[in-house]
Amino acid sequence: MKYIKFIATGMLLGIVLVKSEAVSWYRIFEMFRFESFHMYGIIGSAVLTGVILIQLSKKFKLKTYHGDPMLLPPKDRTKYRYLIGGIIFGLGWALTGACPGPIFTLIGTGLFSMIIVLAAAVAGTFVYGLLKTKLPH
Numbered sequence: 001m002k003y004i005k006f007i008a009t010g011m012l013l014g015i016v017l018v019k020s021e022a023v024s025w026y027r028i029f030e031m032f033r034f035e036s037f038h039m040y041g042i043i044g045s046a047v048l049t050g051v052i053l054i055q056l057s058k059k060f061k062l063k064t065y066h067g068d069p070m071l072l073p074p075k076d077r078t079k080y081r082y083l084i085g086g087i088i089f090g091l092g093w094a095l096t097g098a099c100p101g102p103i104f105t106l107i108g109t110g111l112f113s114m115i116i117v118l119a120a121a122v123a124g125t126f127v128y129g130l131l132k133t134k135l136p137h
Contacts, residue, residue: 014104017102017105023098054072080136092124096120
């Protein structure tokens with residue numbers, strides 16, 4: 001019962017994703033073909049919101065739920081890991097029509113074929129965990 005706020009937040013996110021058509025395969029297809037600004041607007045507003053919230057949290061020195069100071073470690077400045085990871089992520093997104101967050105929303109809307117996508121995402125994460133020490137970072 002103590003996790004009800006997380007479940008409610010997840011349900012709210014799912015409703016927003018469905019109503020904004022962010023989980024629509026057709027909208028994602030339009031985005032990758034550069035035919036519509038819809039998804040770029042959603043992603044851009046999410047990035048802008050994140051930047052603003054991070055800057056506000058730094059300015060007001062916000063604390064975590066447990067009272068610890070919020071620390072954001074500096075990002076590694078290597079380019080190749082982000083380029084390769086972004087290309088793999090984008091290919092998976094283009095092939096499946098869903099990035100990791102909306103997979104659960106799509107399953108919740110009754111698109112049960114996304115269970116295969118979820119299983120593949122979990123398997124890919126597991127394989128990365130096994131190979132992480134052998135990959136160039």
